[in-house]
Amino acid sequence: MSLIVAKELEKTYVAGDISVHAIRGVDFAIESGSFVSFIGPSGSGKSTLLNMIGCLDPPTKGTLMVAGEEITGLNSREAACFRGEHIGFVFQDFNLIPVLTVFENVEYPLQMVQNWPKEKRRDRVREMLEAVGMADQSQKYPNQISGGQKQRVAVARALVTNAKLVLADEPTANLDRETAGRIIALMKKMRDEFSTTFVFSTHDPRIVENVEITFTLEDGKLMRNEMKAGGGHA
């Protein structure tokens, strides 16, 4: 069953008399457990598409099903609830909360969004920090660790709630080549381990090399999709 199904998806931004068609009638489907990337030049609509899948921005037209739920009509509270339950995010700038330790950053979605009981929560955070290789840094604050380590923590935070889908917008843009490679490998390992679907928006060829399906966007239109051996359906 497809985790994400988009039909005739459109997004138009209106500013005064000017309308900008960011996404123009896009259809696609992404299977569960896929490792997928949206690529294209700047302004092609990659981030807009990711924001729509992530319930951060509602489509102007069309339908968008994520995890079996039609998400186009959700209000802000319902969208927040849906994101908290099903979606994890990895950002270009890591976006860790500076006043929380590594452990507390990973714990945040379980504590503040899903209200897990303390013991269960702590066990799960320890498990995730072990998985991303950050268990020994758990009491450090974000300003005490490197960029690569921050992104590892961000991956752990995205996966800690057993999210079905992780959306990563340019996750390697602020990392050096070696670290970026390790982060991509980590995310692939996480996908294999937890069967989580990873969807990227990227310019980074190293990610493109590693994903199973690549969607190419140009001027808000889906131009082509490439599937490598072992990839899901598009």
Added chain:
Amino acid sequence: MLNIFKLAWRNLLRYKRRTLLTSMLITLGVVAVLLFVSVSGSFKAMMVGQITDSMLGHLQVHKKGYLSSVDSLPLNRNLTEKQIKKVKQLLDGNEALEAYSMRIKLGAMFSNFKETTNIRLNAVNPDEEMATAPLLTKRILEGEKQGLIKEGEILIPELIAKGMKVKTGDSIVLVANNKDGSVNGQTFMVRGILEGISGPGGRDGVIHIKDARSLLRIQGAEVSEIAIRLKNIESMPKVFASLKQELESIRNKMDKPVFEVHTWEKISPFFNIAKMINLMTLFIKIMLVAIVLVSIMNVMVMAVFERINEIGTIAAIGTSPSKIMGLFVVEGFLMGILGTAIGTVISLVSIYVMNATKISFDFGRQTGLLLSPTIGSSDVISIVVIVIGIAVLASLQPAWKAARMDPITALRHV
């Protein structure tokens, strides 16, 4: 909820200097208000005590129309024996009363055998008067304080004593007109000199009520006023209302009320000063509210602006708008608590120190009054609640803005 408090506290500690400065501003406001309330309150209570306990009593009963013509001390508006009996029946059954005193107020000519001047006199039964105005004896500057006054004696106000060069033990003559216009004179021995205080009756001399009756040739138990002392001044509005109702129900043949009853507030101009003190306290409180409102709002607006990207992140992760709002409101709340707690401690210590150092001050002709500031728990609680409430209120707008922030716009913010 505890998590929100933890996160809010960490965020406050992130900008230690700013949090400290804002809390100090709140602290300063709280200290100013609590000290003002305690000092002005004690000044007010002391002055009210002086006026009621050494002169007016808490309530006064007169014949209808007496107070409006009190400047001429009208003897034809005295309460008759029958009327006094009716009032006494009401007063004796009232449990809230501590004591009451029958008084004859009169004007007379005061002569030291060389010079003559006018004097206003308060003729009293010493036992009744000492129970009703217990601080009256403390106003006796020279002479015997025990027993207040005996027949044939007079306590004269210090201004007349100085002006007429009269000392304790001297003989003087009082000459007075009775209500029919006939004149009578009587010799008195100066028993003591009475300190003058501000307000009506504050510069009156005192004689025994029996002497007043013989001087004015009054037959029977006629009096000008009945001064009443209550067990607890806080009960004054309630006692006044019930007494007024009971006295107004007593009517003359023309179906008009026979009596009038007044609180000390109606009689003494000091009540206006007390009202001004209350008004000033209110203004100081309004200033405190403004300080808290502006400082907290300023800090919270800055906090939201500086953390837009962070707000976008927690919103994207799935934090509900209400929790985001709660996070910022709790920050304001904690700052309010911090400032108020420190301010309250400093204020209470300052009040203790002021009491320990025994600061004195002068008021009008009264000198060396001891300042003993006190503050009631209700005042402290009300200030604490106001400050914390305003801190929360001031955080609402920035918190609301944070909660309503579009996550995409927030995430793009650099």
